[in-house]
Amino acid sequence: MKYIMVLFSFTFISLSSLLHADTFFIAVGSCPPWKHGNDDEATQKMLLSCKNDIEVVTNSFSEKFDINQDQIYVLEQKDAIYDKISSTMQKVGKKAK
Numbered sequence: 001m002k003y004i005m006v007l008f009s010f011t012f013i014s015l016s017s018l019l020h021a022d023t024f025f026i027a028v029g030s031c032p033p034w035k036h037g038n039d040d041e042a043t044q045k046m047l048l049s050c051k052n053d054i055e056v057v058t059n060s061f062s063e064k065f066d067i068n069q070d071q072i073y074v075l076e077q078k079d080a081i082y083d084k085i086s087s088t089m090q091k092v093g094k095k096a097k
Helices: 040-065 082-095
Strands: 003-008 011-014 023-029 072-076
């Protein structure tokens, strides 16, 4: 049984056992661009903050659980949609078999 972790809006979900050596990590983050209305500067700061948050969380989990870089998948902003999340989950599922 393989170990898969999914990060949805920085919520950690464990789908399998921590004891297995093969660990995969999917980080999904999306900051809604409409949150600050027409304030482009605030929107850009929020988008940068979101990107930085994903990087910090991904690096932290990678180090803590000794996850290989080729087993980490990051989907942010325009990639954080159902179709891409689903296809990434399927790809990871095939690799985890």
